[in-house]
Amino acid sequence: MNRKHSKTKAAGAGKPPLLWLVPLAVVLLLIFIYPLLDVIRLSFTNTKIGSLDYNYTIASYKSILTDRNFYYMLRTTVIFVFFSVVFQTLLGLAIAVSVDKGEKLGLRGTVCVRTISLISMVIPGVVIGIIWKMMFDESNSGLLNYMIQKLGFGPVPFLTSPNVALVSATVANVWRGTAQSMILLYCGIKTVSADILEAAMVDGASAWKRLIHITLPSMRNVLAVNIILNLIGTFNTFDMVMSLTGGGPGRSTEVLALSVYNQIFGQLNMGKGSAVAVILIVLNMIMAFIYFRIQQRGEVQ
Amino acid sequence: MKTRLNMLCSFFLIMILTVTGGCSGKQTGEDSSSPQTGSKKEESEVKITVSPQMIGNENASIELVWQPNPPHSLSDSNPKKLEYLTAKATEWAQAHPDVKIKIMDTTTAITESMAKTLVQASSGQAPDMGAIDSFIFPQFYDYVQPIDDVMQEKGIQIDDFYDFAKGVMKPQDETLGLWYTTDVRVLFYRKDLIPEAPKTWAEVEKIGNDLKAKGMDAFIYTAARDEATVMSSVLPYFWGQGGTLVNDQGLPVFGEGDNRQYLIDQLTFQKKCIDDGITPSRVVGFGTDPDYIPDVAAGQVGMFVAGNYMSGQLSSVIGEDEFSKMWGVAQIPMKDEGSRVTASGGWVSAVFTKDEEKRKLCADFLISMYVDDEGMAGWCKAGGYLPTRESVYDTDDYFNTDEVMQACREELKYAEVRPSVDSYTKISESLQIMLSDVLTGTSTPEEAVDNAFENARKE
Numbered sequence: 001m002n003r004k005h006s007k008t009k010a011a012g013a014g015k016p017p018l019l020w021l022v023p024l025a026v027v028l029l030l031i032f033i034y035p036l037l038d039v040i041r042l043s044f045t046n047t048k049i050g051s052l053d054y055n056y057t058i059a060s061y062k063s064i065l066t067d068r069n070f071y072y073m074l075r076t077t078v079i080f081v082f083f084s085v086v087f088q089t090l091l092g093l094a095i096a097v098s099v100d101k102g103e104k105l106g107l108r109g110t111v112c113v114r115t116i117s118l119i120s121m122v123i124p125g126v127v128i129g130i131i132w133k134m135m136f137d138e139s140n141s142g143l144l145n146y147m148i149q150k151l152g153f154g155p156v157p158f159l160t161s162p163n164v165a166l167v168s169a170t171v172a173n174v175w176r177g178t179a180q181s182m183i184l185l186y187c188g189i190k191t192v193s194a195d196i197l198e199a200a201m202v203d204g205a206s207a208w209k210r211l212i213h214i215t216l217p218s219m220r221n222v223l224a225v226n227i228i229l230n231l232i233g234t235f236n237t238f239d240m241v242m243s244l245t246g247g248g249p250g251r252s253t254e255v256l257a258l259s260v261y262n263q264i265f266g267q268l269n270m271g272k273g274s275a276v277a278v279i280l281i282v283l284n285m286i287m288a289f290i291y292f293r294i295q296q297r298g299e300v301q
Numbered sequence: 302m303k304t305r306l307n308m309l310c311s312f313f314l315i316m317i318l319t320v321t322g323g324c325s326g327k328q329t330g331e332d333s334s335s336p337q338t339g340s341k342k343e344e345s346e347v348k349i350t351v352s353p354q355m356i357g358n359e360n361a362s363i364e365l366v367w368q369p370n371p372p373h374s375l376s377d378s379n380p381k382k383l384e385y386l387t388a389k390a391t392e393w394a395q396a397h398p399d400v401k402i403k404i405m406d407t408t409t410a411i412t413e414s415m416a417k418t419l420v421q422a423s424s425g426q427a428p429d430m431g432a433i434d435s436f437i438f439p440q441f442y443d444y445v446q447p448i449d450d451v452m453q454e455k456g457i458q459i460d461d462f463y464d465f466a467k468g469v470m471k472p473q474d475e476t477l478g479l480w481y482t483t484d485v486r487v488l489f490y491r492k493d494l495i496p497e498a499p500k501t502w503a504e505v506e507k508i509g510n511d512l513k514a515k516g517m518d519a520f521i522y523t524a525a526r527d528e529a530t531v532m533s534s535v536l537p538y539f540w541g542q543g544g545t546l547v548n549d550q551g552l553p554v555f556g557e558g559d560n561r562q563y564l565i566d567q568l569t570f571q572k573k574c575i576d577d578g579i580t581p582s583r584v585v586g587f588g589t590d591p592d593y594i595p596d597v598a599a600g601q602v603g604m605f606v607a608g609n610y611m612s613g614q615l616s617s618v619i620g621e622d623e624f625s626k627m628w629g630v631a632q633i634p635m636k637d638e639g640s641r642v643t644a645s646g647g648w649v650s651a652v653f654t655k656d657e658e659k660r661k662l663c664a665d666f667l668i669s670m671y672v673d674d675e676g677m678a679g680w681c682k683a684g685g686y687l688p689t690r691e692s693v694y695d696t697d698d699y700f701n702t703d704e705v706m707q708a709c710r711e712e713l714k715y716a717e718v719r720p721s722v723d724s725y726t727k728i729s730e731s732l733q734i735m736l737s738d739v740l741t742g743t744s745t746p747e748e749a750v751d752n753a754f755e756n757a758r759k760e
Binding site: 157250262265268 | 525595601734756
């Protein structure tokens with residue numbers, strides 16, 4: 001059996017891998033590279049949905065980059081992404097550390113906590129938006145406002161005040177993305193050497209110091225990868241915002257990805273929508289580049 | 302042991318397949334016109350299927366593809382609509398045993414669905430027939446086929462349709478679509494609390510203050526980012542003052558000259574209602590009319606502006622008797638007494654296929670289902686919609702006698718429709734943001750109108 005295996009290995013060893021990569025290359029070309037190139041091409045046109053006539057132009061980019069609404073939207077997106085990623089990472093870390101500690105102490109229910117935390121990962125974004133919309137409802141049927149009013153305070157305009165609505169959308173997104181952080185960071189914690197932690201304990205290091213000086217530095221790469229993945233995921237978030245606020249009130253929660261949808265399916269403006277999509281792709285590529293650099297550095301280490 | 306286990310598994314597998322096969326047959330809602338077993342005579346009879354996926358004889362030689370609006374199709378969950386559509390489709394299929402209609406499912410997100418249909422139509426991939434939202438229908442003129450001959454055969458006169466529908470259905474010499482259902486924006490008011498519905502903004506404020514003193518949300522409407530906001534909360538007031546959205550070239554003019562002032566005036570009124578507590582600020586979260594059904598059903602609301610279809614939806618929640626006891630329907634209050642305008646929407650069915658035989662069959666099917674005397678009355682009654690043909694209000698008992706329907710019929714005389722221009726989608730978005738910005742205090746009415754106008758004029 002072993003001889004047969006080694007024979008097969010030897011037979012394939014000298015051959016170039018090109019043949020094996022062809023199916024993957026074809027799939028990538030058809031479902032990823034071609035649409036991507038087409039979006040870039042369309043971004044340099046003035047094409048509208050339903051019209052076959054169009055010209056090549058940079059008018060869409062000019063229009064976007066000279067539009068103050070675009071910079072307002074960019075600001076909204078940056079605020080939404082920044083606070084989402086910070087709290088997703090912090091809460092994910094807190095749950096991961098707690099679960100790990102619980103396991104070490106032999107507490108019951110750690111698997112249950114882990115599973116419950118993962119629920120948000122399997123719920124579609126649109127449904128998450130609807131769930132939070134019901135929670136944030138300002139009428140008497142809104143769960144959060146009902147509790148706030150029971151405590152003797154007035155209703156909070158969770159979704160109808162521009163500033164509060166952005167906070168509400170961020171909270172919903174933190175809830176959505178914390179599970180991914182938790183699972184990645186939990187894996188990261190499991191890779192930290194138990195010997196070093198034990199040595200630190202013997203030396204009298206407190207739990208907080210062990211976390212800051214040993215655990216976190218040891219899982220620096222995992223932490224960075226988690227942050228980058230959260231950044232990319234949040235930049236592309238549109239479904240949840242769509243069902244939660246629709247981008248309103250006004251433009252207060254309109255993020256870049258939602259703007260792409262609005263331009264293409266609301267305004268039927270394929271050219272401009274594609275241009276916004278290309279800007280989003282560039283931002284994502286920057287994130288992806290950082291991700292790969294971190295991964296490379298991790299492999300070298 | 303292993304063989305026995307395999308046999309047992311196979312047996313269970315066959316059982317499961319048999320049971321699920323049987324169930325799937327039931328789920329399609331087959332409506333067979335003949336028993337499936339029995340004599341040769343029975344076998345030769347046509348088996349008609351009416352399901353959300355197909356209408357007609359499965360073995361028919363002619364196949365039509367239909368993309369309806371989901372709430373107007375057999376995939377809707379409303380039992381009254383389903384009962385009507387199933388009976389009518391069965392009747393048509395029995396009369397056309399050589400035809401089967403495959404039903405294409407589409408999303409209920411209207412703008413997305415319309416964008417996809419437009420892409421299909423422009424690339425020659427459209428279904429044989431389909432339903433198009435009326436405001437976007439003019440963008441389909443190049444891709445739809447005339448149906449005058451079939452209308453004539455079926456005795457449908459274009460002059461029987463309301464003016465707003467006629468203009469869209471027949472832009473020039475040929476009739477290109479069938480505006481089969483419409484709606485109209487009206488004021489719903491608590492007639493047990495308000496003896497006479499307000500006709501002007503000043504009256505709304507007066508009545509509103511009285512209702513507010515009783516702890517009620519006096520006057521609500523949609524003001525979130527949604528097309529319903531423009532239809533209910535912007536256009537009627539704007540048109541009522543004499544405003545015009547676009548010029549003859551289809552370019553936006555709503556933010557210049559008198560039009561600008563009209564918008565500022567209405568926004569000032571709406572903001573004052575918020576500041577005075579007549580309108581709760583949470584209206585900026587209401588995207589569609591049904592969003593405030595819970596508030597209305599809880600008896601918390603005094604007046605609201607919505608589509609006429611809310612009468613049916615509200616009746617189903619609070620009961621028909623309660624609804625007719627408590628709620629009245631009236632014109633939308635205007636700035637000045639004497640002016641009276643409202644906004645209408647609706648759906649148009651059209652034929653895309655160029656195949657002559659299929660074109661005629663499609664038109665015949667659509668007219669039978671939704672447009673001829675029996676079809677329009679039956680369909681609109683089942684769905685709570687308004688007929689687009691005036692004669693239906695005279696000939697059908699329900700539309701002739703129902704109090705709400707009569708009030709809506711009256712309003713239809715003052716109905717205007719959104720301009721059929723490419724720039725409309727951008728204008729609509731700008732107006733939605735304008736209203737929201739004023740109501741949340743982000744902008745003054747003047748700033749909001751100017752921003753909206755600047756935004757709408759951008760390429």
